[in-house]
Amino acid sequence: MSDSDVTASQMGLCVCHGCGGLSELLPGIHEMRCRRCGAALHLRKPNSIARTWAYLIAAYIMYVPANVLPIMHTGSMFGAQSDTIMSGVAYLWHSGSWHLALVVFIASVLVPLVKMLCLTLLLISVQRGWTERALERTKLYRILEFIGPWSMLDVYVVTILVALVQLKSLATIQPGPAAAAFGAVVVLTMFAAMAFDPRLLWEPKEAHHV
Amino acid sequence: MYEGSRGTVLEDIPTAVAVSKRRKSPQLIWLVPIVAALIGGWLAVKTILDKGPTITITFKTAEGLEAGKTKVKYKNIDIGEVKSVGFTPDLQQVVVTAELKKGVAPHLVEDARFWIVKPRVAGGQVSGIGTLFSGSYIEMDRGKSSTRREDFEGLEVQPMVTGDMQGRQFILKGKDLGSHDIGTPVMYRRIQVGKVAVNELNQDGSGVTLKIFVESPYDKFVNPNTRFWDVSGIDITADASGVKVNTEGLMAILLGGVAFEAPAGSGTLPEADPDTVFPLYPNRGAAMKQPDREALLFTMYFDESLRGLTVGSPIEANSVNIGEVKDIKVEYSDLRGKFLFPVDVALYPGRLRAMMRQGIADPTPAEQKARLDTLIASGLRAQLKTGSLLTGQMYISMDFFPKAAPAKIDWTKTPPVFPTEPGALVELQATLMNISKKIESMPLDRIGEDLRTTLQSLNRTLMGAEQAVKRMDKDVAPAAKAALEDARRTLNTVDKTLASDAPLQQDLRTSLRELTRATQSLRQLTELLERQPESLIQGKKETKR
Numbered sequence: 001m002s003d004s005d006v007t008a009s010q011m012g013l014c015v016c017h018g019c020g021g022l023s024e025l026l027p028g029i030h031e032m033r034c035r036r037c038g039a040a041l042h043l044r045k046p047n048s049i050a051r052t053w054a055y056l057i058a059a060y061i062m063y064v065p066a067n068v069l070p071i072m073h074t075g076s077m078f079g080a081q082s083d084t085i086m087s088g089v090a091y092l093w094h095s096g097s098w099h100l101a102l103v104v105f106i107a108s109v110l111v112p113l114v115k116m117l118c119l120t121l122l123l124i125s126v127q128r129g130w131t132e133r134a135l136e137r138t139k140l141y142r143i144l145e146f147i148g149p150w151s152m153l154d155v156y157v158v159t160i161l162v163a164l165v166q167l168k169s170l171a172t173i174q175p176g177p178a179a180a181a182f183g184a185v186v187v188l189t190m191f192a193a194m195a196f197d198p199r200l201l202w203e204p205k206e207a208h209h210v
Numbered sequence: 211m212y213e214g215s216r217g218t219v220l221e222d223i224p225t226a227v228a229v230s231k232r233r234k235s236p237q238l239i240w241l242v243p244i245v246a247a248l249i250g251g252w253l254a255v256k257t258i259l260d261k262g263p264t265i266t267i268t269f270k271t272a273e274g275l276e277a278g279k280t281k282v283k284y285k286n287i288d289i290g291e292v293k294s295v296g297f298t299p300d301l302q303q304v305v306v307t308a309e310l311k312k313g314v315a316p317h318l319v320e321d322a323r324f325w326i327v328k329p330r331v332a333g334g335q336v337s338g339i340g341t342l343f344s345g346s347y348i349e350m351d352r353g354k355s356s357t358r359r360e361d362f363e364g365l366e367v368q369p370m371v372t373g374d375m376q377g378r379q380f381i382l383k384g385k386d387l388g389s390h391d392i393g394t395p396v397m398y399r400r401i402q403v404g405k406v407a408v409n410e411l412n413q414d415g416s417g418v419t420l421k422i423f424v425e426s427p428y429d430k431f432v433n434p435n436t437r438f439w440d441v442s443g444i445d446i447t448a449d450a451s452g453v454k455v456n457t458e459g460l461m462a463i464l465l466g467g468v469a470f471e472a473p474a475g476s477g478t479l480p481e482a483d484p485d486t487v488f489p490l491y492p493n494r495g496a497a498m499k500q501p502d503r504e505a506l507l508f509t510m511y512f513d514e515s516l517r518g519l520t521v522g523s524p525i526e527a528n529s530v531n532i533g534e535v536k537d538i539k540v541e542y543s544d545l546r547g548k549f550l551f552p553v554d555v556a557l558y559p560g561r562l563r564a565m566m567r568q569g570i571a572d573p574t575p576a577e578q579k580a581r582l583d584t585l586i587a588s589g590l591r592a593q594l595k596t597g598s599l600l601t602g603q604m605y606i607s608m609d610f611f612p613k614a615a616p617a618k619i620d621w622t623k624t625p626p627v628f629p630t631e632p633g634a635l636v637e638l639q640a641t642l643m644n645i646s647k648k649i650e651s652m653p654l655d656r657i658g659e660d661l662r663t664t665l666q667s668l669n670r671t672l673m674g675a676e677q678a679v680k681r682m683d684k685d686v687a688p689a690a691k692a693a694l695e696d697a698r699r700t701l702n703t704v705d706k707t708l709a710s711d712a713p714l715q716q717d718l719r720t721s722l723r724e725l726t727r728a729t730q731s732l733r734q735l736t737e738l739l740e741r742q743p744e745s746l747i748q749g750k751k752e753t754k755r
Binding site: 013014021022023024025026029031032033034035036038040041047050051054055057058059061062064065068069081087177181184188191 | 243247
């Protein structure tokens with residue numbers, strides 16, 4: 001792509017999100033509606049940066065209990081114990097299943113963290129008005145959107161175990177507080193990714209009016 | 211103006227509808243991180259508040275302990291977990307860091323105790339079997355002190371007595387441990403009322419100290435006069451009074467134990483305070499013996515063998531034990547030119563006095579001497595007697611021998627010499643000697659000669675008898691044989707005559723048949739005559755139809 005590409009906003013036009021109809025923008029007015037379906041018209045997702053930041057910060061906050069608190073309480077005849085995600089990884093690693101440990105570590109610890117860091121990077125780049133590597137940053141955003149749901153793996157495992165292993169006196173597994181926090185992290189990062197408007201990545205290059 | 215790619219003219223594009231400017235809404239989206247922060251903060255505060263105290267316990271070894279796995283339990287309920295296991299800087303001991311639950315904090319006091327629970331067999335009970343499957347755990351016993359503490363020294367052995375047990379602890383001092391392992395039972399009237407809690411060697415090695423725990427409500431039976439004794443296994447004593455086998459139930463045979471009992475008459479004493487020190491006696495007899503306050507020492511010289519008499523052998527007066535042998539020595543008497551075996555004895559007149567029906571005042575030494583002299587004058591002597599034929603044990607008996615040669619106590623010697631009388635065994639020997647002498651003086655030779663002549667004549671008689679029998683054999687036997695043969699022949703003839711096909715039999719049968727027929731004819735004739743008597747004259751009539 002080159003700088004000569006034209007955007008709708010440069011032409012004073014806006015596509016309605018509701019019906020797809022093209023409207024001509026009225027200069028000087030910020031709040032407009034589609035003539036055809038009456039949906040609000042925005043050139044960009046409204047408050048995109050603020051909303052993304054809000055979700056992202058919430059996700060960062062929840063990431064701490066998700067990793068510190070126990071995610072699972074296992075009780076058996078011979079004693080009870082609670083495991084955090086990292087202790088589970090450590091256990092798998094020491095017991096020889098390093099590949100499983102790797103999977104759990106990547107899916108449960110690394111992916112959410114990288115996702116949040118990447119989103120932070122994108123947000124900062126937008127706010128700082130970086131112009132370089134807009135294309136790469138857009139691709140990064142697409143990857144983020146794609147892998148979003150996969151980091152729920154851990155929550156799936158816990159919920160399945162909880163449902164399956166209920167042998168009452170022999171063994172029980174119960175979700176710990178970290179399971180909820182972890183779920184919150186995943187959901188919040190997905191919201192953050194949705195709230196982010198990738199078009200903002202291209203904006204510093206354009207004469208942006210809106 | 212521009213042209214779209216598909217040729218749409220821009221004039222066709224409708225303009226947007228302006229919306230009247232709304233009030234700028236507060237950015238509600240920031241509630242999300244605020245809520246997240248609140249939840250996170252709440253979780254953090256809760257975690258910190260729930261976090262119990264962290265303590266360190268030192269052990270000799272960390273056998274069975276695993277960081278992050280091993281639990282700390284109180285009454286079998288999890289109250290914490292071992293966080294890490296390390297060494298003391300000098301590598302002498304193991305330091306276990308454990309995180310306990312919040313509620314336990316007030317009980318972490320000076321005398322709280324921790325130990326590692328392992329499977330163990332003690333005091334007839336098996337405990338800690340569960341740890342075979344679940345691994346060891348650290349058990350806590352709460353203390354009674356109020357001083358808080360966070361570093362503890364772990365016990366190497368599981369204490370037998372925990373803080374929540376009601377009862378009292380007493381200290382026993384004994385000579386040796388016997389079989390008092392920790393946990394062996396303490397018996398009162400053969401009921402198990404407690405356990406041995408601690409056994410240790412005295413600091414100076416002079417004996418052992420046992421700490422026993424008597425459970426409530428049995429602890430009230432322990433008063434300051436209570437005697438404790440060892441009931442390890444089977445107590446077999448063989449002494450002058452025979453063989454005694456004492457046991458305290460099967461449990462005690464297998465495990466040993468300590469028994470206690472208050473001597474009769476001390477029931478009204480107050481209960482003993484905890485940690486009172488008592489002596490531990492080797493057996494019940496020793497324990498229940500009255501302490502002897504005064505002892506009269508004497509020496510006795512016996513002429514007979516002292517085999518069977520040992521230090522500790524009893525001295526009895528009328529089968530009441532009034533003293534014991536203290537020592538047996540050897541001395542050489544120039545005067546008599548032989549070895550003497552003086553026996554040192556102790557008499558406890560207090561024992562006799564204790565048995566008096568009415569109380570008697572303690573006599574002064576002078577009175578005592580006078581009394582003893584009187585007794586000797588009326589024949590009191592010491593005599594060796596066999597207590598048990600089975601074991602050969604001897605004892606010294608104090609008896610009156612009115613016919614004994616007069617004697618006196620030699621008060622000049624130290625200890626004074628007590629007069630003795632030859633023992634019953636010596637008398638027995640004399641009697642046996644008498645008997646053998648009498649046997650010796652019997653005319654055994656002449657009796658033997660008479661017996662021989664008698665036997666010779668008997669022999670002759672028997673030989674005559676034998677000849678007579680032989681003669682009979684020679685003369686009588688052939689004749690008898692011939693007679694028997696004749697008899698057999700006669701019998702054969704008879705047999706033949708009587709056989710079923712013999713002519714005699716045949717004839718007899720024919721005759722009988724003829725006779726039957728004759729009888730029938732006779733009956734017909736008789737009947738005819740009855741009906742027609744006239745036929746006798748007229749002849750038989752023809753029957754008419």
